[in-house]
Amino acid sequence: MHPPGAAGAGFSLRHAAEGRRASRPGAGDAASHPFPSTGPQGHRGRMRQKLLERGPDALADYELLEMLLFFAMPKGDTKPLAKALINRFGSFARVLAAPQQELLETRGLGEHSVAALKLVQASSLRLARAEVMEMPVLNKWDLLIDYLTAALAREKTEQFRVLFLDTRNRLVGDEAQARGTVNHTPVYPREVVKRALELNATALILVHNHPSGDPTPSGEDIAMTREVKAAAAALGIALHDHVIIGNGRHLSFRREGLL
Numbered sequence: 001m002h003p004p005g006a007a008g009a010g011f012s013l014r015h016a017a018e019g020r021r022a023s024r025p026g027a028g029d030a031a032s033h034p035f036p037s038t039g040p041q042g043h044r045g046r047m048r049q050k051l052l053e054r055g056p057d058a059l060a061d062y063e064l065l066e067m068l069l070f071f072a073m074p075k076g077d078t079k080p081l082a083k084a085l086i087n088r089f090g091s092f093a094r095v096l097a098a099p100q101q102e103l104l105e106t107r108g109l110g111e112h113s114v115a116a117l118k119l120v121q122a123s124s125l126r127l128a129r130a131e132v133m134e135m136p137v138l139n140k141w142d143l144l145i146d147y148l149t150a151a152l153a154r155e156k157t158e159q160f161r162v163l164f165l166d167t168r169n170r171l172v173g174d175e176a177q178a179r180g181t182v183n184h185t186p187v188y189p190r191e192v193v194k195r196a197l198e199l200n201a202t203a204l205i206l207v208h209n210h211p212s213g214d215p216t217p218s219g220e221d222i223a224m225t226r227e228v229k230a231a232a233a234a235l236g237i238a239l240h241d242h243v244i245i246g247n248g249r250h251l252s253f254r255r256e257g258l259l
Helices: 027-032 044-054 061-070 079-089 092-097 100-104 111-133 137-152 189-198 219-233
Strands: 159-165 171-179 203-209 238-245 250-252
Touching: 044 061, 061 079, 061 092, 061 111, 079 092, 092 111, 100 111, 111 137, 111 171, 137 159, 137 203, 137 238, 137 250, 159 189, 171 189, 189 203, 189 219, 203 219, 219 238
Parallel strands: 203 238
Antiparallel strands: 159 171, 159 203, 238 250
């Protein structure tokens, strides 16, 4: 049983396909949602034809999500659920990036559909990371920021990552070192440097997100960066930058003169 209200205000869901399917949102909440109505029903064959003949750019975000849910729900219309999910989470991207447990607790979704969503999210991140890894990271700064934004901008809690680079500034490791609360993540400089030595890395880029959306560094962010820089420098490891990812914005310590 899912907890009452787990699907969020503004729409109700009824059983279908994988166990449940979205119905239309309440009229009182329609103005605040991207889709005032989740109907009428779509048709799978027509959608596949549209994708194959006109390409993915011809599909709206809710149609992409609708088709993605096809694979998890062999029968039934998925358009109402796709629109209801975007109503709840705000966008197609935010549906993919939503925490797994939160998705599992959403009426209308089950393990198969959540697995499909997370598979697409992981695939997109790996593709973005692969493009960054092909050449020296510092020569692909815009691609790096795109990747980091996709990975972190929609996280609801702080995550601290370290990019480990070799002598040619190629990525040899991209690891989440710690996860914290909405506004704090514990970071241990000695652990960062220890891992750099294990990977034979000669340079680092620190990365973390601000769930508030504002990438302005705190006093703790600045102090921690200085500690990591000092610990790394003592062993001949360079700290190239510390990037903070916000909502649609980012901040580079190097560009701001904070390194």
